[in-house]
Amino acid sequence: MPEGHTLHRLARLHSEYFAGGPVRVSSPQGRFADHVVVDGRHFDHATAVGKHLFHHYEGGLAVHVHLGLYGFFDTHLVPPGEEPPAPVGQVRMRVGAAAGDGPVYYVDLRGPTRCEVIAEAEVVDVRDRLGPDPLDPDADPGRAWARITRSARPIGALLMDQKVLAGVGNVYRAEVLFRHGIDPFRAGSRVTEGEFRAIWDDLVQLMEVGVETGAIHTIRPEHDHGDVPRRGADRPRNYVYQRDGWQCRVCRDEIVLQTLEARTLFWCPTCQPERPR
DNA sequence: TGAGTATGTTCAG
DNA sequence: TGAACCTACTCAT
Numbered sequence: 001m002p003e004g005h006t007l008h009r010l011a012r013l014h015s016e017y018f019a020g021g022p023v024r025v026s027s028p029q030g031r032f033a034d035h036v037v038v039d040g041r042h043f044d045h046a047t048a049v050g051k052h053l054f055h056h057y058e059g060g061l062a063v064h065v066h067l068g069l070y071g072f073f074d075t076h077l078v079p080p081g082e083e084p085p086a087p088v089g090q091v092r093m094r095v096g097a098a099a100g101d102g103p104v105y106y107v108d109l110r111g112p113t114r115c116e117v118i119a120e121a122e123v124v125d126v127r128d129r130l131g132p133d134p135l136d137p138d139a140d141p142g143r144a145w146a147r148i149t150r151s152a153r154p155i156g157a158l159l160m161d162q163k164v165l166a167g168v169g170n171v172y173r174a175e176v177l178f179r180h181g182i183d184p185f186r187a188g189s190r191v192t193e194g195e196f197r198a199i200w201d202d203l204v205q206l207m208e209v210g211v212e213t214g215a216i217h218t219i220r221p222e223h224d225h226g227d228v229p230r231r232g233a234d235r236p237r238n239y240v241y242q243r244d245g246w247q248c249r250v251c252r253d254e255i256v257l258q259t260l261e262a263r264t265l266f267w268c269p270t271c272q273p274e275r276p277r
Numbered sequence: 278t279g280a281g282t283a284t285g286t287t288c289a290g
Numbered sequence: 291t292g293a294a295c296c297t298a299c300t301c302a303t
Contacts, residue, residue, distance in 0.1 A: 003284055051285075069285045070297045090297075111297045113286060162286090169284045216284080241284085262291075263285090 002067040004167020005210025007048035008135045010073060012211070014046040014055065014095075017075075017105035022098040025063075028087035034117040035093060038063060043095075050130045050166025055095070060120045063093070068113030076106040130166035134203040135211065141200040148188040148196060155191050156184025157261045159199075168203065171241045174266045175218035176202055178239045183272045184265055223249040240266040 025039040042058040055063040065071075078084045084096060084106045092115050096106040109115060131147070132139035147164050148155065158164050159173045168176075176199055177184050182191070210216050218238045239249055244257035244266055253270040 006284085066286075067284095068296075069283065070295090071285090072297085111295095113295070160285095171284050173284095264283090 002051060002069075002071060003169035003172055003207075003210070003216070004048070004050055004133060004135055005207045005216070006214075007051055007053045007067070007167070008207075008211045009214055010053055011046040011048035013075070014053075014107065017107070018043040018055075018095065018097055019045045021100075024094075024096045024098060026094045028091040028094055032093050032115050037061065037117045040098075049127050049136070050133050050162055051169070052126055052130075054123055056120070056123075062118055062120055062123050064114060064116050064118050064123070064126065065093075065109065065112055066114035068111070070110075071112035072110060074108040074110070076108070078104045078106060080104070130162055131164045133166040134200065134207050135167060141197070144200070145193060145196050148191060149193070151188035153188055154185045154260060155182060155188050156265055156267075158188045160261075160263065165203075167207065170263060170265075171216050171238065172203060172206060172218075174241045175216070175238050176206065178268060178272060179218065181272055183269075183274050184260060184267050186274070219249070225249065240268055242266060 021043065022040055023038075023043045025035045025041075027033065027035045038055075038057050038061060041061070044056040044058060047054050047056065051066060053065040053067075055065070057063070076084055078096075080100075080102060084094075084104070087094060087108060090110055091108045092112055093109040094106060095109075097104045131144050132141055134141075144165050148158050151158055153161075156173060156177060159168050159176070160170065174184075179202060180195060180198055182195060182199075206216075206218055216238065223239070224237065240255050243255045246255050247253070248255055248268040248271060251268065251270045253268060255266060255268055258265050258267070
């Protein structure tokens with residue numbers, strides 16, 4: 001479920017597992033030949049920017065991971081003296097702490113869009129291409145506002161543009177616009193600065209909850225009627241995402257699915273009217 | 278068993 | 291704008 005909160009959570013966990021010692025890096029699938037460059041190196045720490053994850057190694061090298069639509073990490077905790085489980089399926093990269101006295105963590109990466117060794121200077125390049133990240137305490141939301149307020153593109157598209165805001169995906173996009181009663185098709189130039197600030201502040205809070213819990217929770221307690229998610233038991237509990245055809249939790253009108261810039265958008269036309277209330 | 282779907286990005290045309 | 295990438299899950303047959 002890779003939106004920005006997932007990557008920040010992974011960065012935090014991988015730092016806990018591996019920072020401060022050498023790691024073993026392999027590519028059971030064989031598609032990450034550069035693993036030999038970092039295998040056995042000292043793992044400094046892990047960071048995340050938007051939907052990008054970096055493993056920083058001594059000597060100015062980093063492994064850059066982007067999970068794309070399907071990618072994910074499996075984690076194994078192996079008791080002292082035991083061998084890690086054989087990789088199952090297509091494991092692009094396996095990282096394991098070098099043997100110590102205690103249990104050893106292994107993480108298996110599957111299905112990423114990107115997994116490559118780069119120089120630290122290129123990490124800066126990636127960061128520079130991205131808009132401010134709500135999960136970065138030093139982020140400057142003014143950079144995002146400057147782009148939004150002079151754009152004719154719909155706010156629903158701008159929020160998902162990683163050059164405008166880093167880390168927001170389809171779920172947070174849909175949910176935050178609902179929570180603020182904003183029509184996703186309204187042009188960025190017609191969003192007020194007050195509305196944008198409220199969206200930013202809400203994203204900071206919602207995504208921090210996501211990092212803590214590992215799941216996207218956007219529904220206020222007074223709107224939680226205990227109904228079953230649309231598909232699968234682990235679907236996020238929320239207002240509009242993947243609830244098309246269902247009653248809106250607030251107004252009881254129907255949640256609508258539309259395509260916006262080639263991505264599915266979920267919204268409530270009644271609660272998110274064309275003209276601001 | 279197989280089709281359809283998915284929280285994303287990049288590249289060709 | 292559409293295809294490609296790539297993996298797991300759900301649902302229909």
